[in-house]
Amino acid sequence: MSRRNFNPDRDVREWTGAQRPYDILKEGAIALLVVALLTAGLALVFGSPDEKQVTIQQWSSADPVDFATTAYSELAGTSGLAGYGAPYNNASDGQFLGVTHLYLAKMVGVHIPIDPAQTFVLRPLATLPDAATVRFALATWKNASDTERQNWLNEYGKATLSFTHGQLVATPLSLSNPVDVLIASETAMARSGALDSAMVTGGGLYTTDYTNVLLFIADGGWFATLADHQHLLGDQWGMMNETGSYPGQAWLWLYTFWYQIHPFSTSGNADVDAWGIMMLLTAGLILVPYIPGLRSIPRRTKLYRVIWRDHYAGRV
Amino acid sequence: MSTTIDRQWTTRLRRRLVEQLPPDKALPDTQPSYVSSWIYVFGVVSLSALVMVILTGFVLAIRGPQWWHQSSIGHYVNSLHLWSVEIFFFAMVIHLWGKFFMAAWRGNRSLTWVTGAVTFATSIATAFTGYVSQTNFDSQWISTQAKDGINATGAGAFFNVLNTGQMLMWHIVLLPLAAVVLTALHVVMVRRKGVVPPFEEVSK
């Protein structure tokens, strides 16, 4: 310190003045007791939210057409996930970071490879027991050329989907289109609840990984409708909201903020840009003591005179 | 003989510890007279809330991650966990504001500020992993939304927010450990240096 000049925003002459009795353990004990009582009280008065999880069975029962449309988009490779890019596939370059034009996700690469048609449609259907028509449709699909598949997909894509008398119906459609059997069977499978377990476990028994099933549910429109009702969408400041009327992660306000304003609210790179800005600001917060100007704010605002008013008034 | 003892790892560590944090600084019985404001209580309130967060987390751990959906006692413990987290962030933010306006980093206290700010960031990550480990609609929605942000940074390749088991492990082992170690460092630094003295002003 002797080498450099005294800087009031960085340096201080250590206190050699008066001391007074202070029982740090007693203070800690009282604080803990108060916080414990406050916690118990708030928990008793307000409780906590537990909005039940949703399943594929619920989705396909509540909105079978949305479900079937989503399943079709996975098979056709037109779903959100099918075009996502890293870390799931190479379908797109993904987002790039602001001015740097660095495609961070793409640079890291595909580490959770997912083939939507296989994962969400073909593989679960293959687990159905004693389903001759499904098996035949799967075999037809497997042995077909890309052109044939595309023709079937195009035809199905143009058909109108409806759900009548417990059955998914696509019209008009030629009789030989296997996509019809695949999607109708998957819808029936979903409504029975079998698709949930088939997709969650991926053939095994144990799992703690729900990546596939969550990605599939999130590709549909029904899930977002539920979130919309709970005011949880990104453009509703949803990240800091909670189901019901509970307070949420209010501390995410600044991160959430960037998504609401231009240019981020309309940018395809909003996620990576918001993250980039927040990383920068967090670094700024951490490094406040070293940043000239920023570290002068307390001395210049003089709010400290209120905090230490007893000291300055000579009352202590 | 004494030189042998002097050179022992244990002796050197002990001397160093006592030198760095003598008992009267670790557990002081006095404090400077300028410490005379309610703003000073928010550090110890944050610490108390952290203790409550961890204790209620322990209780939730006893019966496992699904218990709180099925039992009203479990749900109440979950409520305790949630509200202690709310108090924790509440107190921590006020603590941060207070320390900022006191410029509490002055006098070689920069690292105290740095560990505090890093603890704050770590706590946000810890809370987030808790939100996605709830196994309810909340965790389904939050994880499927948050994946886009984390994926876009490239971190999603290794930190998969849709992998509930991975998130639960981060929530109950890795991140709390980091938060507690950081908090311990922070508190030791505060005790070692003492609270920052007021700005010097020409007395009237």
Next chain:
Amino acid sequence: MSEILGALVNLDHPGHYISWGWFQMSYGNFAVVVTMVVTFLVALVAPFPGRKKENQS
């Protein structure tokens, strides 16, 4: 026991939101933030007990 442990104030109903242009915030979060700011201000101005007693130290 379950009645005792159930919340006294039910917050499991659709939330209300403050909307001000592009700014939106739920009443729940708003309550937390306002309480936080108020607590901060009160902590600054509220007299701290025992400040005069220790004059002689």
